Amino acid sequence: MSEFLRSRRARLRPRDVGLPEYGGRRRVPGLRREELAQLAGVSVAYYIRLEQGRGRNVSSAVLDAIATALRLTSAERDHLMHLARPVSRRLRPVARPQRVRPALQQLIDTMENVPAYVIGRRLDIIGWNRLARALLGDFAALPPEHRNLAWQVFLDPSARALYEDWDAKAADVVGYLRRDAGRNPHDPDMASLIGELSLGSPEFRRLWAAHDVQDKGFGGKVLHHPLAGRLVLAYETLTLPADPDQQVITYHAEPGSPSAAALRLLASGQEKTTERTLSCSEA
Template sequence: MDQRTELSEFLRSRRARLSPEDVGLTPHGGRRRVPGLRREELAQLAGVSVTYYTRLEQGRGQNVSAGVLDAIAGALRLNRAERDHLTHLSRPVTRSRRAPSRPQRVRPAVQHLIDAMDSVPAYVLGRRLDIIGWNRMACALLGDLAAVPAPQRNMAWQIFLDPGSRDLYVEWERKAADIVALLRLEAGCYPDDPGLCALVGELSVKSEEFRGLWAAHDVRDKCFGVKRLHHPVVGELTLSCESLVLPADSGQQLITYHAEPGSPSAESLRLLASWTLDPAARPQPSPQPGT
């Protein structure tokens, strides 16, 4: 990915979402040809020259100071993830920022940990949102991950190119937007990662929804939240999702799902846990109309 183009498009997209009224400026100059703040208005807010900001937005800025970046981020009202993204895009690609070439693996101790989580679906995400480790409850909830070909064992691929994801995630549009925002953040950290470039290229060619979300340049960090899923056996589940950084394993996150104690979703997870121990006792999904 061309880092200068990414920086230019990101800054333009952030300008476009703000109006003069949003930042306390009085509109002037007649009808606007494009939405959002003009470059001169943003430069005024950030306390830099229009020429300097223009060069930066065109990807021609070099050695931008942290102070200038902070001023621009403040003027654009960027959140923490967006500030980090701006910083990554503004820095030259050095050896320390190149994506590691070694295969991604889950440490044995981490795998033992998630295997011991008998009633909690858990999996490990690596670079590019690759799913690199999981427990049996994750398979019970999300499908047999071991049976998925390795190139497709990726959250973005699953969301946009596996038709079953639209049935599994009740709020699919929200999930899809979150996944693209996470992938954007990853691209800012490792713009020269060939695996990431190939993934984005495949998704862009095969998914119109992905192309639209990717063009928005939204970024988001992994965090927590409530997910609603529709399981083919136990029906709808409302689960809390937690993303836990694994400090000793660069680029890896432990993702867990759990239900509120005593809730119907907790009972459904308990049933799924018992069926993973005795698959023969698991009821089969009801046939769909027309099948």
């Protein structure tokens, strides 16, 4: 929590929150601790203990006041709450294996003209339909440890060619991963993944050090597909109420657009490939 609070404090100037800038040139950027304490209505000594990780049993009211003073987004506010009250190892239930329910897999399989895939903890890709596989990569051909959205974006060179704005995609993915790390602070697989990404990608190290948190559920992406060409797509992220650790992500194009036609052609190509595969197996 200490690094997160310092990073959020560093991005604000006194004028951003209606305070005068006293004291001339500052040694470090952002609000001073005493200024933030003043805005949050807590003592400077109390806030210092909290930022240094020495606060215990912090009330929701104090956390909410600090979040408001720091101008946190809803995702950042939620992240702060998780950091301030981590679930102990003894109280945390054993994580279940990540599996897609058969009915959910059947559902996304019926979405023949909509690329859809399912992510779980750590952004692991745990389910997909044929069109997602054609659009984003052959997940089935990858070893399980590489079926991960963050691994794909930072350690698979083809991702840089696929996403027109790779920098924005990379920042989003790190924000999602930071959010998940806050919710699962004792996950050894998460620690292993972050270590691998840090060793393999200087861009990941830089973005991870910023402590930004992301929880955007929809938006747009432009992809450059080797067969379908340039695709302007919108995405939606649907969290499963029965299993909040799993999310279904879908892509779609504006009806009647060239991107919609390209997606239909891509889907048609997948169907023909499947038919040829079935014919060969029956023979």
